[in-house]
Amino acid sequence: MNVKDYQSQIETLIPFYNSADFNSMIDKVFFGESNSDKFLIKMEISRIAKPCTRIIDLREKVIEKTAQYTYFNLTHYLTTAADKELATAIKVYGEYTVGAYEQVLGYVQKIKQQQSTEATPKITTDINQNITENIQLNNHRKQTAARMFFVSKIEVTFEDGVVYQATTSNISISGLKIKLLEQRSHLDGQLIQVSFTTLSNEYKDKAIVDQKINYRLVKQQQEKTGFYLYLNLEDDKPEFVQFIKSFIRANQHKYKLDVLYYFRLAREKSLKNSTLMAMNSLPIYLNANSHKPILFMLRNAVNKDILNDWRCENTNQLPFLFSESRLKKLLSFAKPKLVTTVYSFTYISEGEEFLLSATEEELQQDNLKHLFIEYGRSKANWRCYHLTLQSYTYQAIKSYQLTDIRPQIFNDITHLATLTSISTKEIIKIDTRSEKGNPNLLNKYVHREKEEGFTPVYDLFPEELRKEERYRYSSSITLHTSDAALAGKVVDFSNSGLKIQLDTPKLLTRRSLVTIDFLDLQKISTQFTLKNIEYRVISSSPKGVYHLQIASRESYMTMYQFFSVLVVKNPTHFKEIPLKSHKQPVTTRLHEAAESALSQAFFYVSTQNGRPKISFSSIAEDAKTLKQLFNFECKNENQNNHIALSNNKLLDRLLTAPLRAACTQQEPLNFERTIYINKIQNDSNKWSIESYLDEDFESQQSKRDFVIKHKKLNQLQILHYRLTPIEAPSLKVISSELNVISCYAMHLSKRIEDEILNINAIIEITDRTEQILGG
Known part of the structure; x- marks a missing residue:
């Protein structure tokens, strides 16, 4: 029983x-x-x-x-x-x-x-199998930090000096939602000062005690449970942000966290990481006010082929595509964004190699497009690129650690360009001229200058992760923990870090706070106080060797100034530990800058029941023509419809067959096609989409006739399609988010693993309509 x-x-x-x-x-x-x-x-x-x-x-x-x-x-x-x-x-x-x-x-x-x-996010079972969820990659999130639902008394002061008693509804490191006792209209956008009265009494922390923190009012509304204000943090106070961050971490099991935030963030981070690894476009960062505009480029394992294509006579030729004079001309066409085509090839004359490049605008202006293309595309290294150029100012979105300083080179960025290789046969215009013309007219496009200095190329996924110079040096120290004073010596140092060895090995907990007295170094310095310098334990090695990171701003400024002076005054004594590769900015900042280069439409392919299926998509907000096309018949902006890729049984030819062939032939997959999309409106004012590939036309002439006809009707959109394999997104990238999710909703962490570990290919869509029809 x-x-x-x-x-x-x-x-x-x-x-x-x-x-x-x-x-x-x-x-x-x-x-x-x-x-x-x-x-x-x-x-x-x-x-x-x-x-x-x-x-x-x-x-x-x-x-x-x-x-x-x-x-x-x-x-x-x-x-x-x-x-x-x-x-x-x-x-x-x-x-x-x-x-x-x-x-x-x-x-x-x-x-x-x-x-x-x-x-659990509600999953709407849509009959239309072409609908996918849009996951934003380039950080246009309205909510930038996790919220904890926490009620605490606060005092708010508005710009007119009126003070209100209120309570928090939820808190995060970037904002607040607060509840006022009564509904009263306030001016949006104004600065509001918040005093955390209850938290100040409970936690005697200098970050909040007697502090008025500046927030900006972004929204106000009446809800069922009261009248609420939504505030964004405006103050640049790292100590306060760290306090809130620590408070949330310490109390996340006690108060309810916004688990869905971590769920969305985990999916976004994992897909963004994989997209940056598979990105075919080369991001190029420019300073339009400099005589040498290119500041740096960002490289991964895929787009490095573009860099190799632009090397000639063992010199990087890309700086000459963006020379001061050429960039000025390009910017005159950017209203506000320039999207164009770049052609290039090399030829050898009398044992010397020459590289030529020209933009669509240059060739049109000089009336040499036909000659350049007819002469150049007969060469084995003929290349065609999709170029975008737009203004760009780097803005940090996340909060960085004390030592992850914003690079000076980032402050000089005024524009961002992307270069994407196009290998499909896109030239459709008929040119009746039989003669090719005089090739000597193309000499004006030869790169003749020599590169000035070195143009940095930073790796998006570097093997060398060092942030600053390190020097070997042996010097006596005393390390203080909460319960002991330990003798040891410095093994090597940087401005913000130490590698030390203790005389008597002791277990130091990772992330624990210690203080260091520099016994020998203090003897040679009267300008700096080198005692009680705060460090945090990062990791340990055998035989009592520990790696430490600076832990407070005061300590950082002291050691930065001291070590800088020490090295400068003793150049022969301090030899830098050599890097395996060129030093570059912290990787998270490079990824943040690269997000703005993700201007294509991306579709992620997973294998389900042995068949490939488009599972997710991502289209940037500013990719308006792509967004409009793939938002066809979608119910909201968080959905995309890939009917343009699947109607007329296209998906079998664009996805299933190439992946099957790659598996059976065991060859690298880099599948490119041009898709011609015709938008048709019937008598009931309803739109439908028909898509075609080059092979769907009987001849080149019939394709030209089709393009010309529908160009006049303004109903044609032409896309460049690229399918490439990727490794399944790494769970290590989202380990911290998965840990939080697992505490509250194990099924959500399992769902993320099921969703992303099956992804094995990515589709990149570039809109080439204007470049082909206008060429």
Whole structure:
């Protein structure tokens, strides 16, 4: 028998467990049941009616706030709802019993399951298999940090000097949602000063005590539970941000976190990381105010082929594509963004190699496009590129560590260019001229200058992760922990880090805070105080060797200034530990800058039931023509419709067949096609889409006739399609997000793994309509 099947009858009998006629009541309630079943029921009632001494502690098990409640000399840590459930159970059992204990735990588990269900994003089963979720990659998120739902009293001061008492609704390192006692209209965009009154009393931290933190009002609205203001942090106060960050981390098990934020962030980070690894475009950062405009370029394992194509006579020729005079001309066409075509090739004359390049605008202006193309495309190294150029100012989106300083070179960026190789046959214009013309006219496009200095090429995924110069040096120190003073020596140093070896090995916890007294170095310095310098333990090596990172701004400024002076005054004594590659800015900043180069449409391919399927997509907000095309018949902006890639059975030819051929032939996959999309409006003003590939036309002439006809009707869109394989997104990139998600919604972390680990290819779509039709 299953005792749970008789739960209601058991609950009826519990109050009579100690009565004299208990056995006769069992016989009446369970009349007709076997004696063995009655015995098992009696044993179950005896078990759950026994007094219990176990304490219920929900502090690390739920996300709601808990408090102390005492019953029968036992103190429990319960939520308000759990306390009511325990009180009800005690009333039934007459005291705190095993049954009351199990009833509360069962109730808590039920609530957690309900919360997990509510936290799961609703999946709309759409009949249209062409609909995919749009996951934004280039950081246009409205919410930039995780929120914790936390209520605390605060005091807010508006620009007119009026002070209001309020409470927080949720907090994050970048903003606040606060609740006012009454609804009153306020001017959006104004600065508001917030004093964290309750937190200041509970935490005597200098980051919030007697501090008024500046926020900007971005939204206000009346909700069911009150009138709320939405605020964005405006102050540049790293200590305050660190305090909030630590507070959220320390209390994330006590208060409810916005798990969906981490869910969305995890998917975005993993896909963005894979996209940057597979990106075919080469991002180029420019300073239009300099006589040498190119500042640096960003390289991955794929787009490095573009850099190789632009090398001639062992020199990088890209700086001459963006020379001061050429860039000025290009910018005159940027309104505000220039999208054009660049052609290039090399030829050898008298044992010397020459590279020629020309933009669409240059060739049109000189009336030499036909000659350049006819002469150049006969060469083996003929290249065609899609070039974009737009103004760009680097803005840090995330909060960086003390030592991840913004590179000076980033401050000089005025424009961003991207260069994408195009290998398809796109030239459709008929030119009736039979003669090729005089090739000597093309000499004006030869790169003749010599590169001035060195143009940095930074790796998006470097093997060398060092941020600054390191020097070997042995010097005595004393390391102080909270309970010990340990002798040791410096092995090597940088402005913000130390490698040390302790005389007596001791276990130092990772991320723990220590202070260092530089005994020998203090003897040679009267300008700097080299004691109690705060460091944080980063990692350890065998034999008591530890790697430390500077932990406070005061300590950083002291050691930065001291070590700088020390090295400059003793150049022969301090030799830099050589790098394996060129030093470059911190990788997260490079990724942040590269996000703005993701201007194409991306579709992510996963294998499901042995067949490839487009699972996700991402189209930047400023890619308006692509967004409009792939938003066809979508219900909201968070969806994309890839009907333009799948109608007319295109997906079999564009996706299934190339992937199958790559598997069977075991050859590298780099599949490119041109797609011609005709948008048709019927008599009911409804639009439909028809897509064609080059091979769908009977001849070159029929393709030209089709293009010319629909160009006049303004109904044609021409896309460049590229399919390349990628490695499945790495879970290491999102390990911190997965850890948080797993604490509250295990099914969501499992869902992320199922979604991204099956991704094995990426589709890049570039809109080439204007470049082909206008050429």
